[in-house]
Amino acid sequence: MFGKYISHFRRSQGYTLSQFADRVGISKSYLSNIERELKQNPSIQVMERIAVALNIDLNDLLNNETNEVKAQYLEKEWIDFMNEFIKTGIDKTQIQEYKILVEFIKWNNDRKLRVPM
Numbered sequence: 001m002f003g004k005y006i007s008h009f010r011r012s013q014g015y016t017l018s019q020f021a022d023r024v025g026i027s028k029s030y031l032s033n034i035e036r037e038l039k040q041n042p043s044i045q046v047m048e049r050i051a052v053a054l055n056i057d058l059n060d061l062l063n064n065e066t067n068e069v070k071a072q073y074l075e076k077e078w079i080d081f082m083n084e085f086i087k088t089g090i091d092k093t094q095i096q097e098y099k100i101l102v103e104f105i106k107w108n109n110d111r112k113l114r115v116p117m
Contacts, residue, residue, distance in 0.1 A: 002047075002061055002062065003034050003035045003036060003037040004035070004037070005061065006031075006034060006035050006050060006054070006061070007035040008076065009054045009056060010035075010054065012076050013054065017031060017032060017035075020053065023053045024046070024049045024050055024053050025049060026046060026049075030042075034046075034050075047061060047062060
């Protein structure tokens with residue numbers, strides 16, 4: 001349900017489990033159980049405090065299938081992906097080479113779709 005989103009947003013904002021539990025006013029073990037989805041029905045008051053602490057709308061947190069939450073999650077994945085490029089020493093000029101590789105992969109996939117099985 002929403003445990004993985006809480007964990008994702010907490011980490012993306014730089015909070016440890018302990019720090020965030022203190023900020024929300026719940027125990028570390030309770031927060032851990034929510035994030036690991038062992039606690040399936042936390043109170044609405046706790047969920048509201050979590051949403052406020054994360055600066056996320058409560059409805060988005062409760063309805064984690066909304067486009068806004070998906071977009072935020074996807075955006076974080078792209079940021080992480082680009083950070084991996086930076087960590088490995090790939091600069092902007094080298095990214096052009098990867099664009100060529102992506103175009104080849106797209107071309108190859110299109111070709112496979114056209115070939116009868």
